[in-house]
Each structure stands twice: as C-alpha cells, then as structure tokens.
Amino acid sequence: xxxxTIDDIQIEVEEGTTILNAARQIGGDVVPPAMCFYxxxxxxxxxxxxxxxxxAAGSEKDPRPMPKLVASCSTPVMDGMVVKNKTSERVHExxxxxxxxxxxxHPLDCPICDQAGECHLQDLGFEHGKSATxxxxxxRTFDPITIGNKIKLHMNRCILCYRCVAVANQLTDxxxxxxxxxxxxxxxxxxxxxxxxxxxxxxxxxxxxxGALTDKTFRFKSRVWFLKPMxxxxxxSKCSGKAVVWMFGNEIYRxxxxxxxxxxxxxxxxxxxxxxxNECRFDKKDASKWSxxxxxxxxxxxxxxxxxxxxxxxxxxxxxx
Amino acid sequence: MSRxxxxxxxxxxxIETFDVYRKHGGYRSVExxxxxxxxxxxxxxxxxxxxxxxxxxxxxxxxxxxxxxKPEGVPRYLLCNADESEPGTFKDRYLMEKIxxxxxxxxxxxxxxxxxxxxxxxxxxxxxxxLDILEKAIAEAYANGFLGKNILGSGFDLDLRxxxxxxxxxxxxxxxxxxxxxxxxxNPRLKPPFPAVKxxxxxxxxxxxxxxxAAVVPIVNDGGDEYAKIGLGKSTGTKLISAxxxxxxxxVYEIEMGITVEEFIYGDQYCxxxxxNKKLKACIPGGSSVPILPAHLVTKTAEGTDRLMTYESLAxxxxxxxxxxxxxxxxxxxxxxxxxxxxxTFARFYAxxxxxxCSPCREGxxxxxxxxxxxxxxxxxxxxxxxxxxxxxxxxxxxICPLGDAAAWPVAAAIRHFREEFxxxxxxxxxxxxxxYGLVLPKSTLV
Numbered sequence: 001x002x003x004x005t006i007d008d009i010q011i012e013v014e015e016g017t018t019i020l021n022a023a024r025q026i027g028g029d030v031v032p033p034a035m036c037f038y039x040x041x042x043x044x045x046x047x048x049x050x051x052x053x054x055x056a057a058g059s060e061k062d063p064r065p066m067p068k069l070v071a072s073c074s075t076p077v078m079d080g081m082v083v084k085n086k087t088s089e090r091v092h093e094x095x096x097x098x099x100x101x102x103x104x105x106h107p108l109d110c111p112i113c114d115q116a117g118e119c120h121l122q123d124l125g126f127e128h129g130k131s132a133t134x135x136x137x138x139x140r141t142f143d144p145i146t147i148g149n150k151i152k153l154h155m156n157r158c159i160l161c162y163r164c165v166a167v168a169n170q171l172t173d174x175x176x177x178x179x180x181x182x183x184x185x186x187x188x189x190x191x192x193x194x195x196x197x198x199x200x201x202x203x204x205x206x207x208x209x210x211g212a213l214t215d216k217t218f219r220f221k222s223r224v225w226f227l228k229p230m231x232x233x234x235x236x237s238k239c240s241g242k243a244v245v246w247m248f249g250n251e252i253y254r255x256x257x258x259x260x261x262x263x264x265x266x267x268x269x270x271x272x273x274x275x276x277x278n279e280c281r282f283d284k285k286d287a288s289k290w291s292x293x294x295x296x297x298x299x300x301x302x303x304x305x306x307x308x309x310x311x312x313x314x315x316x317x318x319x320x321x
Numbered sequence: 322m323s324r325x326x327x328x329x330x331x332x333x334x335x336i337e338t339f340d341v342y343r344k345h346g347g348y349r350s351v352e353x354x355x356x357x358x359x360x361x362x363x364x365x366x367x368x369x370x371x372x373x374x375x376x377x378x379x380x381x382x383x384x385x386x387x388x389x390x391k392p393e394g395v396p397r398y399l400l401c402n403a404d405e406s407e408p409g410t411f412k413d414r415y416l417m418e419k420i421x422x423x424x425x426x427x428x429x430x431x432x433x434x435x436x437x438x439x440x441x442x443x444x445x446x447x448x449x450x451x452l453d454i455l456e457k458a459i460a461e462a463y464a465n466g467f468l469g470k471n472i473l474g475s476g477f478d479l480d481l482r483x484x485x486x487x488x489x490x491x492x493x494x495x496x497x498x499x500x501x502x503x504x505x506x507x508n509p510r511l512k513p514p515f516p517a518v519k520x521x522x523x524x525x526x527x528x529x530x531x532x533x534x535a536a537v538v539p540i541v542n543d544g545g546d547e548y549a550k551i552g553l554g555k556s557t558g559t560k561l562i563s564a565x566x567x568x569x570x571x572x573v574y575e576i577e578m579g580i581t582v583e584e585f586i587y588g589d590q591y592c593x594x595x596x597x598n599k600k601l602k603a604c605i606p607g608g609s610s611v612p613i614l615p616a617h618l619v620t621k622t623a624e625g626t627d628r629l630m631t632y633e634s635l636a637x638x639x640x641x642x643x644x645x646x647x648x649x650x651x652x653x654x655x656x657x658x659x660x661x662x663x664x665x666t667f668a669r670f671y672a673x674x675x676x677x678x679c680s681p682c683r684e685g686x687x688x689x690x691x692x693x694x695x696x697x698x699x700x701x702x703x704x705x706x707x708x709x710x711x712x713x714x715x716x717x718x719x720x721i722c723p724l725g726d727a728a729a730w731p732v733a734a735a736i737r738h739f740r741e742e743f744x745x746x747x748x749x750x751x752x753x754x755x756x757x758y759g760l761v762l763p764k765s766t767l768v
Contacts, residue, residue, distance in 0.1 A: 045511070046511040046679070046721060047678050047679045047680070047721070048679070048680050049679055049680055049681055049719050049720070050680075052719060067718075068718040068719075069718065069719060071511070071721075074511045094715060094719055097681070097714075097715030097719070098680055098681060098715070098719065100715070101680050101681055101683075101684035101685055101688075101715065102680050102684065104684055104688060105684060105687075134708055135688065136695075137688075137691040137692075140687075159680065160677060160678075160680070160683065162678075178506075179506065179677070181677070182489070182491075182674075182675065182676050182677045183672055183673060183674065183675040183676065183677045183683060183686065183687065184672065184675070184677065184683050184684060184686070184687035185677075186676075186677030186683065
C-alpha cells in the first residue's frame with residue numbers, strides 16, 4: 001500500500017494504481033476528467049490529455065516536483081506523492097487549452113446530436129471551456145458513414161480517443177475498423193467502409209464519449225433526458241443480459257449497457273464487464289422481453305439527473321409527461 | 322582543425338566495399354572487443370568516453386546502455402535509428418552512403434556490449450537506395466564471418482537486419498519506431514515503461530542514432546579516455562554537422578566539438594561564409610525543431626562570449642537567447658529570407674507529420690499551420706501573433722512524445738526574435754505578397 005495526497009486529501013492505495021484511479025477512490029471533484037481512458041479496456045488512455053495533473057512531489061524518496069504535467073490515467077502513484085488537480089492553477093489553465101483544442105474542429109451540433117445530455121465533451125466544455133472560440137478557420141469535415149447496419153459514424157464529432165478501436169480489438173473477433181491517416185486529418189473508419197458484423201460491435205456506441213458513434217435504431221427519436229432509464233434484464237445466451245432500457249411510457253426507445261458515474265460499463269458480480277450484445281441492444285425493443293427491475297440512477301453531471309429522476313423518488317406518469 | 326574520425330577514409334574509392342574498408346583498418350574494433358574485452362568493458366569504455374546521443378536529445382549513450390534491464394532468459398535488442406527525417410539533417414545519410422561498414426561495425430560492437438543477438442537498423446522509406454547499400458554491406462560482413470553464428474570464434478552470435486519504414490517523421494521517436502518495427506501504426510507509446518525495460522516485442526531494447534553507434538568504433542579502438550580528450554567539456558568527440566541554406570559551401574562536415582560557430586560558418590575548411598556576399602540574418606543550429614537564433618546571437622552569446630559548437634554553448638541563455646545542438650542540422654538564412662515563410666513551412670511539416678494520437682499536438686499543429694498560413698499570405702491580424710504564442714504554450718509539454726515540443730519551439734522562437742517581421746506581414750499585407758522575402762532588417766542587426 002502506498003500513500004498519496006491528491007488535492008490535500010490523503011489516501012492509501014495499492015501499489016501500481018494510477019493517479020486517476022486513486023482520485024476515483026476519493027471521488028467527488030478531485031477526479032480529473034478522462035475522455036480517452038476507459039478502465040474496462042486495457043491499453044486505453046494517455047491520448048486526450050484532459051486528465052493532466054501537476055505532481056508537486058514525486059515520492060517520499062525523491063520529493064522533487066515533476067517538471068511537466070502528467071497524464072493521471074497512465075502515471076502510477078508513488079509512496080508519498082503529492083498531486084494537485086483542482087488546486088493547481090497550471091492544471092486549470094492547460095486543461096482549458098486542451099478543451100479548446102478538442103473543440104476547434106468539433107461541429108458543436110449539440111442541438112441535433114443524439115449524444116447531447118450524456119456527452120462527456122459537453123460536460124468538459126461546461127467545466128473548462130471558454131465562451132467563445134478563437135478559431136477562425138474552416139473546421140475539418142468528413143461525410144457521415146454507416147458502419148454495420150446499426151451504427152452511424154459522424155467523424156466530425158470524433159475526438160479520436162481510440163476507445164472504439166480498443167473495443168474492436170478486444171471485444172470483437174475480427175477487427176475491420178481502426179484509424180486511418182494521421183495528424184488532424186486522422187479518422188476512424190473501416191476498411192473501405194466494411195460493415196462491422198459482430199455481436200459486440202454495438203459497445204462502441206457505449207464507450208464513445210461524444211456523439212461520433214450513434215445507435216441507428218435510436219437516432220433522432222428523442223432527447224435522452226425525456227426518457228426514463230430503467231434497469232432491466234433478460235436471459236441472453238451471448239451476454240449477461242443486464243442493461244438499461246430507456247422508456248417513454250411503456251415503449252422502449254433504446255437499450256444501453258449499465259454505466260457508472262464515469263460513463264464506464266459496470267462490472268457483473270463475477271468481475272467481468274457487463275458488455276451487452278447487439279441483439280439485446282438493437283433488436284429487443286419490446287418491453288415484454290425484459291424484466292424491468294426499477295429506475296436507474298444516472299450519476300454525476302448528466303442533465304438526465306437534473307430531472308430529479310432518481311431511484312429514491314417516486315415516479316408518476318404525470319411528472320414524466 | 323577539421324578532424325575525421327567517423328568519416329575517416331570517406332574519400333578512398335571503394336571504401337563502401339568490405340575489402341577496402343578492412344584494408345583501411347576496418348573491423349579492428351570487433352576483433353578487439355570480442356577477443357579481449359567483456360561486454361561490460363565495452364559499456365565502461367563508452368561511459369568513459371562521455372559520448373552523447375547524436376539523434377538530438379544529447380543523452381549520454383553510456384548511461385542509456387547502463388539502464389538496459391537484463392532479466393534472465395529474455396532477449397535484448399539493439400535498434401539503430403536511421404529514420405533521419407528532421408528537416409535540415411542529412412548526416413546519417415552521408416555516413417551510411419559513404420561508409421556503410423562503419424555503421425555495421427558499430428552495430429556489432431554495440432550489440433556485443435548489450436548482449437543483443439538480433440539487431441535492426443530502422444531506415445526511413447525515402448532512403449531506399451541506402452537500404453540496398455546497407456544490405457550489400459551486411460551480406461559481405463556475413464560472408465566474412467563478422468555477422469552470423471560464432472563471430473570470430475568468440476561464441477557471440479548476431480543477426481543484423483535492415484527494416485525500412487514508410488517515411489513517417491514520427492517513427493524517429495524511439496517508441497513509435499518500435500511500434501512501426503512490430504508492424505503496427507507508428508504511434509508513440511506512453512512512457513513509462515521505457516524501452517530499456519519494455520521495448521521491441523516487450524523485451525529490453527536500446528535505440529541509438531546512426532552516428533552514436535558509428536562513434537562506438539573509435540571509442541573501442543582508441544579507448545574511452547582517448548575519445549574524451551577530443552572536444553570540449555561534456556561535449557566530447559566529433560560531431561557530424563549537416564550545413565544547409567545560404568552558404569558558400571554547404572554539406573556534411575565532421576567537426577571537433579568546441580570550434581566557434583563563427584569559424585564554422587566563415588572558416589575556409591568549413592562553410593566559407595554566406596553565399597552571394599549577403600549577410601547572415603538567422604541560423605537554426607540543430608535541425609528544424611530547435612529554436613531559431615537571430616544573427617547577433619549566432620556567433621556570440623547574450624553575454625558577449627564566443628558561441629561554440631558544443632551542446633552547452635549553443636544552449637547558453639536557455640530559450641530566451643540560446644538554442645540547441647540537436648541533431649546538427651545547421652540551417653543558415655541570409656538577409657533575403659523570410660522568417661514568417663520559413664516558420665510556416667516548418668509548421669506545415671509538423672502538422673503533416675503529427676501522428677494524431679494526442680489532442681494538443683493533433684489539433685494544435687494544424688491550428689498553428691493555419692494561422693501562420695494566414696499571416697504569411699497577408700491575411701493575419703496582430704492578435705494572431707499572440708494567439709500563436711498562446712497555442713504554443715498549450716502544446717508544449719502536454720503531449721505524449723517530443724513532437725509537440727518540436728513543433729512548438731521553432732514557432733515560439735521565431736516570434737520571440739522576429740516579432741517585427743510578423744507584425745510587418747500584418748501591417749504591410751500587399752508589400753509582403755509582392756516579394757518572396759520578408760522584412761528588410763536594418764544592416765546593423767545582420768552579421
């Protein structure tokens with residue numbers, strides 16, 4: 001066990017824990033935002049640089065500060081390390097810079113984007129963004145493409161977090177999608193727009209922090225905050241069958257995996273990540289196929305929680321309609 | 322004095338063949354090391370020599386070697402970084418083209434020192450003809466028993482292969498090079514773990530520049546202490562400098578570190594001054610990634626002492642009034658050159674070569690390129706200059722690999738030293754479009 005201090009809060013964590021995970025153990029606003037790191041997908045992280053933190057003291061043995069800001073998602077803690085996140089002016093300033101970078105080519109089409117309301121980039125922009133852009137140039141654009149018959153890719157909105165590439169690498173058996181080109185013309189694509197036909201490809205939609213990958217069976221159907229998220233399960237031979245169904249009245253509008261407050265898919269009791277299969281996600285839109293367990297709390301910064309729609313509050317049809 | 326150690330005998334006809342090279346003392350270091358020295362001895366000699374990495378960062382090679390993890394039963398690898406893509410740098414090309422056996426000899430001795438039984442030379446895709454030269458030389462070395470199984474009866478085996486890349490600048494970054502060599506997309510890895518612990522195929526790996534490896538040959542031949550006597554202070558040995566730009570005699574020069582910059586530019590043995598009787602306006606002493614220096618800071622430091630061709634002297638004054646020796650890509654600008662245009666050219670290069678993995682570099686380099694494009698073409702505003710400086714600050718130090726810094730430094734330095742010229746482009750848009758060159762500086766600022 002090693003001791004680490006994050007924003008003046010001390011915690012003891014296991015050796016090898018990253019700064020970000022140590023901060024998540026403390027919780028609250030000490031936790032740096034993470035756009036590309038996904039704890040359930042090994043190898044992700046380090047790319048978006050929004051989780052940069054200042055290390056004021058490297059360790060007990062060597063208390064010198066680290067000269068550069070470090071990516072908290074990929075830097076392991078040392079005994080006696082002192083980390084500054086929200087208490088560091090430098091972090092605040094640089095994180096603002098990163099958010100500006102992420103937004104210069106982002107279309108900001110939130111009013112027509114299905115991700116709006118549960119978008120991590122919206123949250124990040126709200127917390128660290130500026131009110132106006134200094135970017136006068138034309139934004140880079142791509143045509144939206146269809147990958148598989150159920151997923152739509154809007155490359156314009158993509159922030160190249162590589163999470164979906166990790167899904168393709170780790171959850172599906174035959175990878176046909178990845179990153180093409182480089183620099184600011186890099187894009188997520190499939191080989192000559194090959195369809196992704198795989199039982200677990202739909203999880204790309206769940207891991208996407210922005211609205212780049214969206215569910216074609218749900219596109220433009222409803223704003224997410226008008227729907228009731230309900231925990232539901234079904235017996236499925238391919239996956240755990242544990243999901244969240246998003247309902248309006250008695251109709252299921254969409255199905256997603258159960259995500260925690262960091263937007264990551266939760267683990268089952270057996271410790272495995274509760275990814276859901278495409279059949280559950282795209283085809284089971286009939287409420288009779290699911291046994292509905294009760295309302296789902298949507299945590300953290302989502303506007304969905306602004307509906308005060310939480311499990312400890314009784315829902316009435318009147319309130320929802 | 323011009324001193325040839327690495328480029329010794331480069332003027333001998335046929336030196337690229339094994340027989341001629343051997344006749345001129347080639348492969349002596351292999352014999353000496355394998356027959357009379359232990360691997361640890363070789364590492365110690367390199368440590369004593371004070372040799373610093375010639376790829377740009379100037380990290381002591383001996384120290385890098387000593388960091389190599391040596392777990393039992395795990396192979397170790399030596400990789401030679403011949404992905405020389407820095408604009409303004411072409412020294413490795415000359416060395417490999419002229420004396421390929423010098424590199425191969427260095428690879429054998431270095432691999433022996435590190436205990437590597439398979440080594441690779443990773444060469445950039447644009448150097449295809451050098452790939453042929455190296456492969457021919459390697460075949461000759463195999464045929465003469467200097468590569469393969471049981472070299473010179475010492476029991477040391479070494480396989481040496483040349484692997485061409487696709488010509489991406491980013492693959493010169495050591496972890497991107499390893500990724501590319503493994504057949505993946507050339508994206509730099511997150512560090513730690515460093516390659517010395519987990520590199521190629523997850524095994525301990527050392528990546529060295531062509532020139533660093535070639536320099537191991539004289540170090541083993543003459544001893545580390547002898548090598549350390551050449552040069553000045555912590556900048557030991559000789560350095561290959563690729564001089565380009567408005568010089569009377571541009572080219573690759575081997576210099577003893579410690580000569581003055583003035584002698585290098587104006588000396589008869591070296592570049593012989595600025596071409597066409599023009600004056601010096603600015604100089605980039607270490608390849609496109611290092612800060613540009615205005616004329617008055619090229620030959621003298623801010624304190625007024627002579628600027629020398631050493632790691633320390635060129636860096637004197639920090640980023641405010643100094644630069645870096647870098648990879649030795651010495652680019653000289655005469656009074657007619659436009660700094661804005663040049664900065665834009667570099668920015669375009671970095672925007673094109675950014676791998677796109679981390680956001681500050683991917684978006685920042687593209688943004689800088691667009692702003693500089695506007696400024697160069699007379700459509701900029703005065704705020705744009707401050708904006709550039711701001712973007713710079715947000716990229717620098719926030720990226721996975723040093724490409725972000727490399728893209729930010731030249732722009733920051735150009736604005737720091739040549740702000741009037743940027744402003745002139747904004748205030749005189751028409752005039753700046755009519756001429757190909759930038760603001761005419763007062764003669765007093767030129768050398």
